[in-house]
Each structure stands twice: as structure tokens, then as C-alpha cells.
Amino acid sequence: MKIIGKYKGKLGEIAIWESEQTGDRFYREGEIFQSQSSTSGESRFPYVKIMEAFFSDANNILLLGCGGGNLATMLARQGKRVTVVDHNPVSFDIAKRFFGLPKEIPCVVADFREYLLAETRIFDGIAIDVGGPGFCFEEQFDPATCHSITARLKPSGRAILNMLVATDFDAAPDMISSDLSEGHMTSWIFDHPGRLNRNVLIACLPRLRRAANRRYMAKLSKTVGCGWTLRRPRQPSHDNRPVVVDTCTS
Numbered sequence: 001m002k003i004i005g006k007y008k009g010k011l012g013e014i015a016i017w018e019s020e021q022t023g024d025r026f027y028r029e030g031e032i033f034q035s036q037s038s039t040s041g042e043s044r045f046p047y048v049k050i051m052e053a054f055f056s057d058a059n060n061i062l063l064l065g066c067g068g069g070n071l072a073t074m075l076a077r078q079g080k081r082v083t084v085v086d087h088n089p090v091s092f093d094i095a096k097r098f099f100g101l102p103k104e105i106p107c108v109v110a111d112f113r114e115y116l117l118a119e120t121r122i123f124d125g126i127a128i129d130v131g132g133p134g135f136c137f138e139e140q141f142d143p144a145t146c147h148s149i150t151a152r153l154k155p156s157g158r159a160i161l162n163m164l165v166a167t168d169f170d171a172a173p174d175m176i177s178s179d180l181s182e183g184h185m186t187s188w189i190f191d192h193p194g195r196l197n198r199n200v201l202i203a204c205l206p207r208l209r210r211a212a213n214r215r216y217m218a219k220l221s222k223t224v225g226c227g228w229t230l231r232r233p234r235q236p237s238h239d240n241r242p243v244v245v246d247t248c249t250s
Contacts, residue, residue, distance in 0.1 A: 001026075005098060007090050012132070014090065016098050025098055027068045029132055035068025041100030043070035046224070047162055047199040050190060051127050053223050054160045054203060055080070058125035062152065064112040065130035069095030069105075076102050083108065085115045113140070116148035123152055128161040137163045138172050146179035150204070155184065159204040166197055173200045177233035180204050188217055190228050 004025075005016035012030025019025075024044065027035035036044040043049065052074050055061055059080055063072050066086035072095075076082050084101075085108045086092065092109070095101035108115060112130055126149055130140070141161070149159055159180070165173060177187040180202060190201040203220075205213045221230050 005094065007094065009088060009090060009132075014094070016094060025068070027094060027099070032132060034132075035070055035099060037068055037070045037099055041070060041073040043068075043074065045070075045199075046228075047190075047201055048074075048129075050201060050220070050224050050228075051129070051160050051162065053220055054158065055125045055127070058123075058158065060123050061125040061127065062119075062123045064115075064126065064128045066091040066095055066101075066107070067129060068099040069101035070099060071127060071129065072105055073099065073101050076105055082106075085110055085112055087111045113145050113148065116145070116152060119152060121152070122154050122157070124154055124157050126152060126157070126159040128159070131162075131164060138175065141176045141179070143179045143182075146176065147182060150180060150183060150185050153185075156206055156209075158206070159185075161202045161204075163200050163202070164197060165191075165200045168193055173202060174233045174235070177202050178235075181207075181233065184208065186210075186213065187233050188213075189231050189233060190224065191231065192227055193229060 001017050001019055003015055004018045007014040009029050014029045017026040017028065023039040025037055026033060038044065048071050051071055055075060061075055061080055061082050063082060063084045066084050069084065072082045072084050083106045087110065089109045092107040096103060128149070153159060161176070163173065173189055177189060181187045181204070184207050185204045186207040188203045190203065192198045205216065217230060
């Protein structure tokens with residue numbers, strides 16, 4: 001491994017690493033790996049591939065959080081219109097210089113919550129992948145912010161949020177899912193029960209398309225690989241154990 005770039009980030013020192021064996025590139029901010037991709041800009045993170053597949057039927061997509069820009073790059077290559085928002089302009093420079101983010105993709109420097117309040121357009125899809133050292137998902141995704149997200153979606157639109165979860169006792173995914181499920185939306189959760197410090201995805205779809213949602217999520221589940229489980233949000237309770245669907249079973 002060799003370092004090919006260094007930056008001073010708002011949340012810690014940023015280093016870009018490259019594998020001398022595979023050519024893969026890594027984007028590390030503080031103690032957190034923000035991105036890992038192939039030489040062609042394809043993400044190596046399974047959760048990013050799920051997010052990409054989730055937008056198979058969407059055309060106009062808003063991405064909140066840039067990182068290495070891999071998801072934006074992958075969606076743009078499919079001919080989708082993509083807008084990326086990040087509070088740190090350094091992320092856009094890194095994504096274009098080291099990870100192949102197409103220069104024609106609109107990149108907006110803004111806090112994602114402030115952007116949502118000011119934006120008037122609506123989108124087919126919204127992907128949220130923000131975070132970093134000291135980031136608190138419960139504080140950042142309060143009911144008002146969750147409302148701002150769903151308000152920017154078309155009636156047939158969808159949203160997906162990636163978050164980090166420390167343990168099975170962390171109730172944040174269910175709390176945020178509940179707030180995202182207000183009004184016309186309903187949520188599902190992709191999880192890795194039992195793993196520490198793991199990625200969890202909250203997927204939101206239009207509530208009125210229940211039968212279509214079940215078919216869509218069942219189809220998506222077949223693409224995510226072993227280890228992931230799919231469940232509906234629950235109210236935290238000592239007596240309520242989650243019911244999960246193992247995506248490895250046929």
C-alpha cells in the first residue's frame with residue numbers, strides 16, 4: 001500500500017491509499033474508511049452495491065454525502081441524472097482526482113440538512129451516505145430532517161440511508177425508520193445482526209404500493225449476498241425480538 005494523497009479534513013486527516021497489487025484505492029478520514037474502489041471507480045463496499053441496485057427504476061437521483069463518489073459514478077454510468085451534496089469541497093476534489101467521479105455531475109457544497117430545506121426540486125430517488133468521526137445519526141436524522149427527506153421525493157420515489165450501528169442494542173435504525181415512514185412512505189431495514197460497528201441500510205418506498213414493494217424488496221434481497229437480513233422496523237422492547245429474513249435462503 002502506498003499513500004497517493006493527503007488532505008486536512010474537517011473531521012480529521014484524510015489519506016488516499018493505493019494497493020500496489022490490485023490498484024484498488026482507499027479513502028480514509030481519521031479512523032474511518034470512507035471509500036474503497038477498483039481502478040474503474042466501482043465500489044468494493046457491499047452496501048454501496050445494494051444502494052445502486054435499489055435505484056434500478058429511478059432516473060433523477062439526489063446523493064447526500066460524497067466520499068469517493070463511487071455511488072454517483074456507478075449511477076451516472078447507467079445514464080441516470082445525479083446531483084451530489086457534501087459539506088466538504090475537498091471530497092469532490094478527491095472523488096474526481098482519485099476515484100473517477102465524472103466532472104459533469106453537479107456537485108453542491110452544503111450541509112445536507114440546510115440543502116434539503118432550501119431545495120425545491122423533487123427526485124425519483126434520494127441516497128444518504130453521510131457520517132464521519134463524531135457523527136451522531138440520532139441527532140442528525142431527527143423527525144424534522146426525516147420529513148425534509150421524504151418531502152423531496154416524488155409520490156413514486158424512494159430513499160435509502162446508510163448508517164453505522166455499534167451493536168444489536170442500538171435502537172437508532174428503528175427510530176430513524178419510524179420517522180422516515182411518516183405520511184406516504186414505509187421502511188425496510190437491511191442489517192447484519194450480531195456484528196459490531198456495522199453498516200445498516202434503511203430503505204423507504206411509497207406506502208400505497210405495498211404489493212409492489214414486497215416484490216421489489218424480495219427481488220433486491222436476492223442480489224445482496226449472504227450475511228444480510230431484511231426486516232421491518234420495530235418499536236424497541238425487551239420482550240420483542242426481531243423477526244428477520246435470511247437472504248441466503250431460497
